[in-house]
Amino acid sequence: MSAVSQYVHNIKDTVSTIFEGMAVTASHFMRKPYTVQYPDRMPVRVQDTLPFRYRGILDVDLEICTGCLACERACPIDCIVIVAEKDQQTRQLLLSQFDIDIAKCMYCGLCSEVCPTGSIHHTTEFEGADYSLESLIRRFVQDPxxxxxxxxxxxxxxxxxxxxNRGMAYLDQWAQPGGEKPPGEEPA
Ligand code: SF4
Ligand code: SF4
Structure with a gap:
């Protein structure tokens, strides 16, 4: 091949290679995008698409907390701190502290499994970013x-x-075949 024809051949190759590459790029103008503009342009909140038993950030319904401390004892890394004492006058159990350290939590679900009422439960919330570790401690009791x-x-x-009812529906997800709850998971 002469030098001139080699030169022309190289130009042809260059042009066709550029065209091939650009054709792939240009084809993306016609396709449905795979990327998702999270979180502000989602048609539905991701949290709303997750299953009921998704193990997201923990929440506590104090209204149905018996103060049994089962969740605190079940946590293998001491994320939960509960202070529950009997009121000397009324003899009723008072909760004066119920904290969960979300920074430490590994979302294992052991605490919610043992709760007799479904009071402590995972939510579908997973966005926990914050500016300090201290603010990741969720304090559920303001006044006893x-x-x-x-x-x-x-x-x-x-x-x-x-x-x-919500708590019991949550616990029902642990139900054994036939609808029976495992022993010890009935409300206190
Ligand atoms: S999910 Fe696991 S690590 Fe988190 S608080 Fe419950 S028991 Fe502890
Ligand atoms: S296991 Fe449930 S009822 Fe018992 S202290 Fe924890 S949240 Fe309250």
Whole structure:
């Protein structure tokens, strides 16, 4: 091949290679994008698409917390700190502290598994970024509250009943085949 034809051949190669590369790039103008503009341009919040038992950031429904401390004992890395003491006058159990250190939590689910009422439960929330470790400690008790005491029969307090129903529905997800809950997971 002469030098001139080699030169022309190289130019042809260069042009066709550029065209091939650009054709792939240009084809993306026609395709549906794979990328997602998270979080502000999602048609539905990701949190709303996650399953009920997704192990996201923990929450506590104090209204149905019996103060049994089972969750605190179950946590293998001491994320949970609960202070529950009997009031000397009323003899009722008072919760004066219920903290969960979200910075330490490994989302193992052991605490929510042992809760008898579904009070402590994972949510579908997973965005926990914050500016300090201190602010990642979730403090659920502001003023001391009376611990929940289960009544015999269905809960009739209209303020508590829907919260307890949610808790029991949460626990039902642990149900064994046939719908039976594992022993020890009935409300206290
Ligand atoms: S999910 Fe696991 S690590 Fe987190 S608080 Fe519960 S038991 Fe502790
Ligand atoms: S009732 Fe549930 S959330 Fe409350 S102390 Fe017992 S295990 Fe923890």
């Amino acid at each position: 509250v009376m611990a929940y005491k289960a009544k015999k029969g269905p809960e009739t307090d209209p303020r508590i009943a829907p919260i307890l």
